[in-house]
Amino acid sequence: MNLRELVSALNDFASPALAESWDNVGLLVEPSPPHTVKTLFLTNDLTEEVMEEAVQKKADLVLSYHPPIFTPLKRVTWKTWKERLVVRALENRIGIYSPHTAYDAIPHGVNNWLAKGLGACTSVPLHPSTAPSSPAEGTHRVEFCADAEHLDAVLFKIKDIPEISSLTTFPARVEGEEQTRVSLNCSQKALLEVVALLSQNSLLYHKTEILLLQKPPLAHSGMGRLCTLSEPVSLSAIIERIKGHLQLPHVRVAVGTGRTLESPVKKAALCAGSGSSVLKGTEADLYLTGEMSHHDVLDAVANGISVILCEHSNTERGFLSELHDALAIHLQNKIDIIVSEKDRDPLQVA
Numbered sequence: 001m002n003l004r005e006l007v008s009a010l011n012d013f014a015s016p017a018l019a020e021s022w023d024n025v026g027l028l029v030e031p032s033p034p035h036t037v038k039t040l041f042l043t044n045d046l047t048e049e050v051m052e053e054a055v056q057k058k059a060d061l062v063l064s065y066h067p068p069i070f071t072p073l074k075r076v077t078w079k080t081w082k083e084r085l086v087v088r089a090l091e092n093r094i095g096i097y098s099p100h101t102a103y104d105a106i107p108h109g110v111n112n113w114l115a116k117g118l119g120a121c122t123s124v125p126l127h128p129s130t131a132p133s134s135p136a137e138g139t140h141r142v143e144f145c146a147d148a149e150h151l152d153a154v155l156f157k158i159k160d161i162p163e164i165s166s167l168t169t170f171p172a173r174v175e176g177e178e179q180t181r182v183s184l185n186c187s188q189k190a191l192l193e194v195v196a197l198l199s200q201n202s203l204l205y206h207k208t209e210i211l212l213l214q215k216p217p218l219a220h221s222g223m224g225r226l227c228t229l230s231e232p233v234s235l236s237a238i239i240e241r242i243k244g245h246l247q248l249p250h251v252r253v254a255v256g257t258g259r260t261l262e263s264p265v266k267k268a269a270l271c272a273g274s275g276s277s278v279l280k281g282t283e284a285d286l287y288l289t290g291e292m293s294h295h296d297v298l299d300a301v302a303n304g305i306s307v308i309l310c311e312h313s314n315t316e317r318g319f320l321s322e323l324h325d326a327l328a329i330h331l332q333n334k335i336d337i338i339v340s341e342k343d344r345d346p347l348q349v350a
Contacts, residue, residue: 003030235263
């Protein structure tokens with residue numbers, strides 16, 4: 001497939017618009033066009049060892065779950081390992097694409113895969129995503145009524161204000177009088193000017209309504225998951241399930257105050273990777289994530305919530321085999337897809 005065709009297909013699989021605002025997703029490194037992709041290489045982290053593997057396997061595009069370029073690069077030299085990744089990629093005509101939190105948000109993504117380790121359960125996003133786009137323009141809708149005496153003058157002035165859209169008028173009857181109702185969408189900046197204009201006429205100002213325009217939530221999409229198990233299970237049993245799902249010999253566990261390893265778990269809140277900010281404040285029997293700050297663990301435990309920590313990328317990497325199969329179907333088996341054998345969590349239990 002042509003690289004740009006493939007990137008479009010990957011964006012259809014998980015829209016980059018679903019990623020968190022702080023994230024850096026999408027095509028990060030692009031060889032000079034035209035660039036044909038025969039082999040897509042999947043990894044959780046793009047390290048130098050993994051890049052060498054991609055070169056040896058003649059990959060044309062690396063899909064790295066974590067973006068190897070996150071903070072801006074001021075130069076591309078051989079000095080730092082992330083700069084060297086870019087150099088190696090371009091020298092070998094390998095593109096780099098990263099989905100990161102877009103894959104966290106989608107219903108068929110990382111967090112839903114992680115939830116499978118709990119056993120039979122239903123789940124909902126902890127922080128639902130909003131639609132990437134919606135028909136309404138602007139941030140606010142302003143509506144007011146005006147009589148014939150004031151209508152033309154106020155419309156003339158409003159049309160001179162930048163960042164106003166969807167201006168419409170329609171007949172209205174107010175307190176028995178025939179008037180015209182005006183509706184418009186505007187930006188936050190334009191809203192201040194519209195309100196200032198309308199406030200010059202008390203009759204208009206007192207008949208003004210302002211609505212905040214928000215994008216609608218997307219069903220089943222968003223950050224983190226709150227999972228309700230079909231049947232309560234002891235914490236010790238959940239630990240074994242998670243270890244089996246992630247293929248780990250050990251996990252770290254903090255038992256909530258007033259709980260034991262035999263206490264039942266009915267609700268579990270989870271977030272792949274680093275989950276402190278996503279999980280904080282959620283009522284549950286258990287928090288499951290890769291890593292949390294010491295003080296956030298203490299807070300959870302004090303609130304009677306047990307915590308299972310599996311190390312950051314261990315809660316993500318196993319998704320790659322499921323992603324391999326899903327992308328094969330999505331891309332209609334048009335390209336070869338390889339999962340890295342060198343990719344691994346940097347932390348080990350010694």
